[in-house]
Every structure is written in structure tokens, then in C-alpha cells.
Amino acid sequence: MPAEIYLNVAISGLLTGLVYGLMALGLSVIFGVVRVVNFAHGEMMTVAMYVAVVLFAQLGLDPLLMMLPIAALLFAVGYAMQMALINPFIARPEHSQFMLMVAVAIILVNGLLIVFGPDAQTVQTSYAFDSFAVGPVIVDATKLYAGLAAILVAAALFAFFQFAPLGKAIRACADNYTGALVVGLDVKRLYALSFGLGAACVGAAGAIIVLIVDVTPPLGPAYTLLAFIIVITGGLGSMPGALLGGILIGLTEAMAGLFFTPSAKSMFAFAILVLVLLFRPQGIMGKRLT
Template sequence: MTADFLLSLAQAITKGLLTGMVYGLMALGLSVIFGVMRVVNFAHGEIMVVGMYLAWMGFEYLQVSPMLSLPVIALIFFGAGYALQRVLISPFIGRPEHQQFLLLLAIAILLVNACLVVAGPDSRGIQLESQFDSYELGPFVFDAVRVHAALTAVVIAGLLWLFFTRTRTGKSIRAAADNNLGALVVGLDVRRLYAFTFGVGAACVGAAGALMITIIPVTPFLAAEYTLLAFVIVIVGGLGSMTGALAGGLLIGVSEAVAGLLLQPSLKSMVSFGILILVLLLRPQGLFGKSGP
């Protein structure tokens, strides 16, 4: 093995780790929602793509960098997620899985086609000034945009962790996730907490979308791909586990980047699905999950 090859492998791995942080943030939203209310959000990738489009519009029409529009997008998504849960999803909690699936599928179809109607089928990307900047560390070169996106994702994940461990609402949500009946008995407003959770999950995905648009351009057709990607990540990491979602994001990010280098780029998701199948069979609760499904 030549030094050149090792260097490009190391480059691919760091690139994968950086992208993987953003994947992790996206998957975190899915994991939080499932962990608390046992609803699988089949519209996850679609929500992500809406976030990417909003960030793109902010840049295109208002000349606001995605990093600056991110808090606004997260806030909008929190509100939208809260309302969505309250109005549409709430009656479906505890219903058979196929009914939840159909509901979220309908929402997904509406979101992705709204994007198609508003922004058209062409791919929309943004040109940041930092696009061609890079940081050098010894022989390594890091794309500046990826580094910024990854660091922001880490900060948001940290904030989320503080929210769930330090705030009263965060602790109440965890209580409702652990024991729904107990939470009701001690007088927690579980319906409000669920809506809050969906809002938080949506805000995560919206933020991930604003970061992702700095890395790759968006088309409506990415949505289904991201839904699948988020599923793969949370199952590999452990559905409902926050650490798992982040670790899963890193693992899938790296595996995609390395597969793109060693095999063909078009084979990269085959490796992800291969990992998913292995994890489902050997450790269905995921790498960081506590109990079996």
C-alpha cells in the first residue's frame, strides 16, 4: 500500500466523519421522535429537504448565509412540527403502524411536491465565499464548509443534550418516554410534551437541512433518499438513542466516503444497506440501543 493511498483513505474518512456529523443531526430528529412517542416519521427526509430549500431561498432571495438563517429555520420548524403533531399526528399515536405509515406518507407526498411546485425539479445549490477555502493540518486538507457544518451540528447536538438533561421540559419528555402512564399520573401534560418533542425533532432536521445545503445542492428527489438514510442511521445506532444516532451518522458517513473511494460512488449506499441488514440481524436494538425491539 502506498502512502498516497493511505493519505487519500484518511482524507475520505475525515470527509465522511464531517458529513456524518450532519447526518447524525438529521437522524437525531428521527430518533427523538420515535424514542418518545413510538411513531416512525416516514416524512423525515421530506422535512429535511424543505429545510434545505428554505436555506437556499434565504440565500438566493435575501442573501442570508445558511449559517445565519439556521436558527430562524429551526424556530419555524419547531412551530410547524408542534402544530403538525397537535393537529394531524396526535390522534394516530398508539394506532396500528400501517395507519401511521399511511398518514406520514401522505404528509411526505404533500411536502415534497410542494417543494416541486415552488422550486421546480432542477437542483438548487448555493455558492458560499468559503466554498473553496480549506483548513490544512499537516498533510490533511479539510473543506471549510464541511468543517463549519460539522462543528455547528456538534454544537446543536450538545444543546439538545443540555435540553434533555437540564431543563424541566426536557426531563418531563424523557419521563413520558420512559413511562407514559406514570407521566400522566404525576400530572404531566403528555399531549403537549409530545407536540414539543415533534417540534424539537423537526427543528433538528430543519437545522440539518440548512447545514446540508452548504455541502450539496438540493432536488425534491433527494427526500426519499434522506428518509431511507435516516432510517439506516438510527437503526444502526439504536432507535431512540441519542448517542446512537450521532454514532450511526458518523459510521454511515465514513462508510459512504470509503465505499466511494474503494468501490464506485454508485455503490456507496449498497454498503450502508449491507450494514443495516447485518445490524438488524445480529443486534436489532442497534449498536447503542438498550433493549430489543
């Protein structure tokens, strides 16, 4: 095989990995602030994917243009879910939170099956087969747009947490819950905002990834698992870690597809997870637990 192939596949994996990273970023934000593990994360992602597919099929709207509206929709869903469902569970034991989120996940998967059936749905954009040649390297246009869109959304989120007063307030909640109550932050609303932002990441990632992947309802649980692998690899609670983990897993999957067979890609993603757990249990960018 010519050397360019490796580079092509690596770049393709990296770009896909950025979208994975955006998805995992949502999981990381939710866990980091609300301390609830969103076991319905991938399922919410498939909901966003189906919304993008329907908008494209019925109205001809490009998923990349619909990325922000879909993110806004998922934000609203996440906000409402936290306010109505999850806030009452915050003080309960972890296993009942787990049951709640698994229930949500199962309802979502089966709801999608009822509405859309089990067959794969796809989006065929006009630029689906475009590509750019950079020297000897050929970059798939769709994946390039997808990767750039993911970077854009992630950067906006980082800026929000760094500079916006509400973003700082969310970090304060994550930092010291009692302290947040003491200074009079409205913690329940900030939790809802965090879950909404996490869901918005998934909404954006879902809208982007339909350009690359065909959607079926069972993709939900697979993405939930993938998001976990990425977040644990990158470091639980670290936002840059989630992005880095996404890139790493995206690269690994792509290279595994090239060297072995595409169906072996999950095996290599899990191998990375096992290696990280063995040698750096807190994740690549995670802080060591004391």
C-alpha cells in the same frame, strides 16, 4: 494513492456523517417519545434545505447563520403538525399512522416539485472552496463548519434533555406514559414539543447540509431512508446511537466512494445495516428488547 487521501476522505466522511447524525437524531427523538415513525422525515429536511436555498439566493443570508432561525421555523411546523394532525392518531393502529405520515411526505415532495421544479438548486458561499491544512491533511472548510454546527446543535439538545425541567418531562413521558398522566404532565403538549424538537434537528441539519449537497425534491425520500438506516444501525431510541450511526454511515459512504465509485455508496450503507441487523439487532447502542 498517497496515504493522506484516505485520511482526507475519512475526515470528510466523518464531518458529513455528523450532519446525517443530527438528522437521524430528530427521527430518534420523535420515535423515542411519541412512538410515531416520522415517514416524512427526509421530506421535512428538504423543506428546510429549500428554505435555506431561497434565503441565500434572495437575501444573501448564509445558511450557517440561518441554521437557528430555520430550526425554529421547523420546530413551529413540527409542533403544529403534532397538535393538529398526529395527536388524534396516537391511539390509532400503526398502519393508519403510517398512512398519515406517508401522505404528509408525498404532499411535501410534490409541493416542492410544484414550487421549485425538478432541477437541482445549490448554494455557493464565499468559503465554498476554502480549506485548512493540518499537517499533511487537508480539511474542507465547509465540511468543518457543517460538522461543528451539527455537534453544537446536538450538544444543546442533549443538555436540554439532561438538565431542563421540560426536557426531563419529555424523558418521563417516553419512560412511562401512564406515569406521566398520573403525575399530571400535559402529555399532548410534551408530544408536540418532542415532535417540534425532532423537526428542529432536521431544520438545522437541512440548513447545514445545503453547504455540501445540491437539493432536489426527490432527495426527501432518500433522506428518510438514510435516517432509518442510521437510527437502526445506531440503536432505536438511543440519542448517542443516532449520532454514532450517522458518523459510521457518513464514513462508510465516503470510503465506498473512494474505493469503488460514489454511486455505490448506498449499497455499503445498506450492507452495514444488514450486518447490524444480523449480529446486533438492537443496534450498536440500543438496549436489548426484552
